[in-house]
Amino acid sequence: MSSSLTISKLIHCHARYRPDHLAVVFSHHRLTYREFNRRVNRLANAILGLGIKKGDKIATILPNSLELIEAYWAAAKIGVVLVPLSPLTRGKGLVTLLNDSESVLVITDSTFTQHLEAVRGQLGIPTDRYVLTDSVEMAGYRDYHTLTANASDTKPQDIQINGDDPYNIMYTSGTTGLPKGIVLTHEVRALYGTLFGSAWRMTPESVVMHVGSLVFNGALLTFMPAFYFGATYILMHHFDAEETIRMIERERVTHMFMVPAQIVALLNAKTFSQEALSSLEMIGSVGAPLHKEHKEELTRRLPGVLYELYGLTEGFMTILDKTHIPAKLTSVGVPPPFLEMRIVKEDGQDAAIGEVGEIVGRGPLLMTGYYKRPDLTAQAIREGWLFSGDLGYVDEDGFLYLVDRAKDLIISGGVNVYPRDIEEIVVQHPAVREVAVFGVPDDKWGETPLAAVILKQPDAVTADELKEWANERVEARFQRLSQVIFMDDFPRSTAGKTLKRVMREQYWAGRDTRI
Numbered sequence: 320m321s322s323s324l325t326i327s328k329l330i331h332c333h334a335r336y337r338p339d340h341l342a343v344v345f346s347h348h349r350l351t352y353r354e355f356n357r358r359v360n361r362l363a364n365a366i367l368g369l370g371i372k373k374g375d376k377i378a379t380i381l382p383n384s385l386e387l388i389e390a391y392w393a394a395a396k397i398g399v400v401l402v403p404l405s406p407l408t409r410g411k412g413l414v415t416l417l418n419d420s421e422s423v424l425v426i427t428d429s430t431f432t433q434h435l436e437a438v439r440g441q442l443g444i445p446t447d448r449y450v451l452t453d454s455v456e457m458a459g460y461r462d463y464h465t466l467t468a469n470a471s472d473t474k475p476q477d478i479q480i481n482g483d484d485p486y487n488i489m490y491t492s493g494t495t496g497l498p499k500g501i502v503l504t505h506e507v508r509a510l511y512g513t514l515f516g517s518a519w520r521m522t523p524e525s526v527v528m529h530v531g532s533l534v535f536n537g538a539l540l541t542f543m544p545a546f547y548f549g550a551t552y553i554l555m556h557h558f559d560a561e562e563t564i565r566m567i568e569r570e571r572v573t574h575m576f577m578v579p580a581q582i583v584a585l586l587n588a589k590t591f592s593q594e595a596l597s598s599l600e601m602i603g604s605v606g607a608p609l610h611k612e613h614k615e616e617l618t619r620r621l622p623g624v625l626y627e628l629y630g631l632t633e634g635f636m637t638i639l640d641k642t643h644i645p646a647k648l649t650s651v652g653v654p655p656p657f658l659e660m661r662i663v664k665e666d667g668q669d670a671a672i673g674e675v676g677e678i679v680g681r682g683p684l685l686m687t688g689y690y691k692r693p694d695l696t697a698q699a700i701r702e703g704w705l706f707s708g709d710l711g712y713v714d715e716d717g718f719l720y721l722v723d724r725a726k727d728l729i730i731s732g733g734v735n736v737y738p739r740d741i742e743e744i745v746v747q748h749p750a751v752r753e754v755a756v757f758g759v760p761d762d763k764w765g766e767t768p769l770a771a772v773i774l775k776q777p778d779a780v781t782a783d784e785l786k787e788w789a790n791e792r793v794e795a796r797f798q799r800l801s802q803v804i805f806m807d808d809f810p811r812s813t814a815g816k817t818l819k820r821v822m823r824e825q826y827w828a829g830r831d832t833r834i
Contacts, residue, residue, distance in 0.1 A: 322482025325505035326395045326512070326543070330356050331474060333549035337523070344553040344570065345385045352549065357472035358385075362393040365470035369448060371424060373398035373478050376488065378422035380404045380431050383533050383556050386452040386463060390426055391533075392546070394487070395505070398480045401487040402500075403534040405734070405795065406431055412794030414441045416490055419498050420690065424448040426463065429455035482506030488690050489536050489632050491735055500690030501536075501632050507684050508539070512547025514655050514684075515540050518638050519574055519601050519626065521548050526598070528553040528572040530563050530581060531733050536632040537605045541576050560588035568595045576603035576628075578733035580765040583613055586620070599624050601641070606733035607765050608721060614648055627651055629721060635660070635680030635705045637719050650718040651711075658682030661704070662713055672715050675722050678707040727819050729758035729766050734797045736768060738819075741798050745770055745789045750779035755809055757819040759801070759826065767801035771822055774805060 333342070334356030342355040350358070371377065377399050381387045387403070394401040402420045404413075406427075413434060417425070418441075425444055427435065429451055439449075452463040486508050488500040519541070521527070527545040529538055533554065545552040553570055555563065558581050566572065577585070582604055585591060602617065603626045617625055625644055629651035630636030637660065639652030654660045661679045662670040670676035681704045688696035699706060710722040729736040738756035745754040753773040758766035772785065780788075782803040790799040810821040 322506045324482040324509045325480050325484070326486065326509050326546075327398070327478075327480045327505065329395070329512075329546055330359055330392050331396075333546075337549055340523070340549060341551045342549075343385065343388060344551065345383075345388070346556065348385050355389075358467070359389050359392045359396065360472045360474060361467040361470045362386075362389050363396045363475045364473075365466045366393060366399060366424065367397060367475060368470060369424065371399060371448075373480070374400065374485075375424075376400045376402050376420050376422045377424040377426065378402040378404055378417055378420065379534070380406055380408070380425060380427040380435075381452065381534075382406055382428070383529075383554050384428075384452060385554075386426065387533055388552075388554060391487075391542070395508075396478075397475050398478050398484060400485045402490070403487065404490065405532070405534050407796045409434055409794050409796075410438065414438045415498055416500075417442050417444065420488055420490070420500055424450065426450045426452060428453045429457060432457060432460070480505060482509065483687075485687065491737065499692060499695060502687040502690050503632075503634075504687060507634070507686070508543055509547070510657075510683055511539055511543035513544075514657070516544030516547050518640070518655055519544060519603070521545070521550060521574060523548045523550055525550040525573045525600075526553065526570055527551065528555065528563075528566060528570070528575045530555045530558040530575065531578060535733060537576060537578075537628075537733060540603065540605060540628065541574055545574075558584075560584040561590055564588055564590045564595050567599060571598040573598055574601045574603075575599070576605050578606035578730075578765060579604055579609045579613065580732055580761075580763060582609060582617060583762070586613065586616055591620070593621060596621055601626055603628060605630075607730040608651070611649055614644070618644055618648075629719065631705065631707055632686070633699060633705055634685035635678075635682065635707065636684065639718075643718070647714075647716075647718050650714070650720050652719060653717055654680065654682070658684065660713075660719065662711060663706075670712065673712055675710055675712045678709045678711045678719065678721075679704045680707070681705060727757055729756075729768055731758070731761070731766050731768070731797050732764045736766075736797055738768065741768055741770065741789070741793060741800065744792045745772065745785070745800075747792075748780070748785060748788055750774050750776065750785070753809065753817075755817050755819055755822065756800075757823050759823065761801065768798065769802045769804065769826070770800050771804050771806050771809065773808065 333352040338353035342352040343350045379390050450461045450463050482505050485502050486505045491499045521544050527541050602624050605628045627639040637652045662676040663679045664670050664676045741756045742754050752775045755771045759769045761767040786800050786803045810818045
């Protein structure tokens with residue numbers, strides 16, 4: 320029996336029962352639920368008018384915008400599958416993701432058209448299904464606002480949507496031709512609203528603000544709860560610490576999530592004060608571990624608001640609640656209700672308390688799978704358990720402590736960056752014998768990629784030349800190398816495995832990298 324738990328009627332519900340409550344704030348727009356619902360209806364009906372039907376995939380390539388919020392909810396109403404892509408995606412990576420997702424519509428803006436035009440001949444999208452949101456007249460593109468203005472603002476035709484129907488596909492940052500599209504259902508997103516909304520202690524009177532990119536999964540940790548409760552949702556175009564503080568104070572913001580780099584910027588802002596941020600009930604940290612010293616500073620200057628979430632888009636999370644911060648500061652918390660966790664050793668047995676192993680979890684937030692990749696899905700989910708690849712341990716109270724990130728994942732500004740994607744580019748240089756890419760701390764982004772390289776012949780290329788060569792070829796800006804270092808050999812395990820963790824430690828200990 321199919322689940323009836325969907326997000327398809329949330330906006331309609333709030334528009335009917337609390338129509339005058341402030342729903343969305345973006346730039347100069349301030350929309351009630353009645354007004355917002357009508358705009359979403361127009362987009363939903365416009366999409367249906369293009370011949371797009373339930374189950375079809377539509378891609379957005381947009382910065383934070385009102386139109387992006389509308390696309391999330393229009394897709395929910397009519398059962399199409401949203402594929403939110405980063406505007407930083409370029410070239411081959413763009414072609415791969417649009418074609419792999421089988422998207423039949425692209426909604427973007429004029430700033431991105433040069434990148435679309437460069438690859439448009441390689442895409443399978445009908446020529447009349449490219450839409451621009453900023454009303455710039457351009458041949459081969461429809462105008463979003465003309466399209467929606469000519470559509471009905473009434474509820475779209477009744478479409479049967481079930482909880483196990485896919486709602487969106489969230490892609491990893493892979494650009495090697497082997498993308499991983501994480502398929503998440505209506506039921507999963509509905510549970511994002513209920514489980515996380517209760518964890519953050521939200522109410523219909525909450526004021527939720529988001530300052531990061533809305534195309535990444537971490538944004539939905541507050542996006543879905545806000546609209547589940549019918550609260551007010553404020554979206555910033557981009558992050559600016561001083562403007563964030565000004566908006567919190569002006570709008571009396573109660574809840575927000577940020578990546579650690581943004582939290583650090585907020586702490587260092589000249590206008591940071593307990594008085595200006597007195598309305599806050601929650602600052603959530605997500606995307607990378609928040610350093611202990613920053614946790615301590617935030618809790619000292621703004622007590623009782625910090626939460627931390629560790630998790631995978633694939634569907635497992637732990638939460639460090641604000642009430643646990645004093646006693647468990649370096650932990651990443653415990654699984655929320657309905658989720659279970661194990662720590663598994665290499666031999667498949669459960670680890671003892673304090674013993675390091677792989678973090679494994681299960682629960683109702685699990686992805687359906689990687690889109691069109693049953694092989695990768697079978698590797699990640701075994702007998703109903705999601706194997707994270709992350710190493711950690713639990714204490715006697717069941718709290719999780721991270722030891723290392725999954726598969727040497729780099730998280731730069733809240734964006735997942737996979738080292739292998741960059742390594743595949745660097746190793747193509749004729750002077751390179753081996754390469755290992757790993758993340759190093761960065762004051763602005765949290766982490767940036769560094770490439771350690773073994774050359775075939777000494778002095779065949781300089782570090783700056785190789786960095787420039789690689790950065791011209793990566794598919795997304797967040798994959799660009801911050802530095803290249805040369806090594807005679809890599810530290811390796813007894814099995815011959817390259818030990819990136821050791822290299823990272825040696826590098827930041829100031830040791831000579833020419834081992």
